[in-house]
Amino acid sequence: MSLIFSRQCEYAIQSVLYLALKHHGEMTSIRELAQRLDIPYHFLGKILQSLTRKGLLLSHKGPAGGFALGMPPQDITLFHIVEAIDGTDFTRMCVFGFSECNDTNPCSVHEQWSVLREGVYQMLISKNIAAMAKDTKQPAFRIASGMSNVSL
Amino acid sequence: MSLIFSRQCEYAIQSVLYLALKHHGEMTSIRELAQRLDIPYHFLGKILQSLTRKGLLLSHKGPAGGFALGMPPQDITLFHIVEAIDGTDFTRMCVFGFSECNDTNPCSVHEQWSVLREGVYQMLISKNIAAMAKDTKQPAFRIASGMSNVSL
DNA sequence: AGGTATTCAGACTTATTTATCTGAAATATA
DNA sequence: TATATTTCAGATAAATAAGTCTGAATACCT
Numbered sequence: 001m002s003l004i005f006s007r008q009c010e011y012a013i014q015s016v017l018y019l020a021l022k023h024h025g026e027m028t029s030i031r032e033l034a035q036r037l038d039i040p041y042h043f044l045g046k047i048l049q050s051l052t053r054k055g056l057l058l059s060h061k062g063p064a065g066g067f068a069l070g071m072p073p074q075d076i077t078l079f080h081i082v083e084a085i086d087g088t089d090f091t092r093m094c095v096f097g098f099s100e101c102n103d104t105n106p107c108s109v110h111e112q113w114s115v116l117r118e119g120v121y122q123m124l125i126s127k128n129i130a131a132m133a134k135d136t137k138q139p140a141f142r143i144a145s146g147m148s149n150v151s152l
Numbered sequence: 153m154s155l156i157f158s159r160q161c162e163y164a165i166q167s168v169l170y171l172a173l174k175h176h177g178e179m180t181s182i183r184e185l186a187q188r189l190d191i192p193y194h195f196l197g198k199i200l201q202s203l204t205r206k207g208l209l210l211s212h213k214g215p216a217g218g219f220a221l222g223m224p225p226q227d228i229t230l231f232h233i234v235e236a237i238d239g240t241d242f243t244r245m246c247v248f249g250f251s252e253c254n255d256t257n258p259c260s261v262h263e264q265w266s267v268l269r270e271g272v273y274q275m276l277i278s279k280n281i282a283a284m285a286k287d288t289k290q291p292a293f294r295i296a297s298g299m300s301n302v303s304l
Numbered sequence: 305a306g307g308t309a310t311t312c313a314g315a316c317t318t319a320t321t322t323a324t325c326t327g328a329a330a331t332a333t334a
Numbered sequence: 335t336a337t338a339t340t341t342c343a344g345a346t347a348a349a350t351a352a353g354t355c356t357g358a359a360t361a362c363c364t
Contacts, residue, residue, distance in 0.1 A: 123264045193354090215363070
């Protein structure tokens with residue numbers, strides 16, 4: 001296998017985006033998120049707990065409880081979510097795992113990879129959840145069955 | 153965690169590069185590769201077997217046996233190795249795991265990611281092992297303790 | 305032929321990630 | 335207060351990736 005982000009991280013991003021599509025202050029249950037996004041219920045619970053502990057979400061127990069964004073959606077970037085779940089090792093490590101590889105002692109693809117990695121970093125840091133939510137509401141961005149008609 | 157290629161794949165790339173630094177036709181044992189590149193012996197054995205089955209390497213048993221490149225180093229690209237070990241799913245899948253995401257039904261970062269992914273693809277396909285070996289022999293590219301004085 | 309060095313093959317173990325289960329704590333509502 | 339609904343916490347299980355072990359097969363060398 002070879003992918004950029006862990007499955008947990010994918011689930012986290014999808015969930016935060018889903019919450020951003022809700023009206024401000026509205027609480028959403030794990031059950032709803034798990035059903036609409038097709039994510040295992042209890043696994044998602046754990047992930048949302050992590051995000052809550054890091055302040056990205058806030059939670060409320062009891063009937064009518066659930067989760068909501070913990071900060072203004074403009075302030076939540078993809079990078080925040082990735083950082084919270086997967087960490088930021090990918091911004092430092094050599095693509096091919098050469099432990100000695102660094103700027104002064106580069107592997108053969110170090111420079112090329114640095115450029116690409118910077119591109120990924122910029123993508124993560126420049127995309128905030130508010131902008132993504134706005135995109136997602138456009139007809140051209142009707143991704144993810146669970147997303148298509150959230151609070152519209 | 154979040155990384156691009158599996159550890160197997162990293163080991164494979166390091167090994168093929170090591171072999172490319174040897175004189176043409178010279179056989180290298182698993183033992184030597186494992187020691188110099190700091191890779192678990194038996195695990196590396198499996199990986200080299202895979203590469204051999206795919207034709208990227210050739211092997212020879214018995215004393216003075218070992219592994220060598222199975223094709224001219226100019227013809228072996230990083231993409232070949234990644235393809236052989238990790239597969240090529242990363243060229244197709246959505247970064248954030250949206251199953252419905254594609255060109256006509258894009259997620260919010262689909263276009264940006266496509267550009268970055270294409271960059272990765274180009275890097276993999278344009279870098280052949282001969283060129284990397286040449287780089288690695290330059291003083292500016294003295295990476296990987298095991299690589300530094302291979303057949304020089 | 306016999307001894308030795310190597311890859312090959314398959315079973316096995318360990319570590320990590322993903323997923324599930326159970327019950328406790330909190331809270332809204334009747 | 336009782337009940338229902340939710341998150342929270344920790345243990346457990348299943349799946350996958352990484353790593354290990356043993357012995358057979360092959361080939362070189364004396």
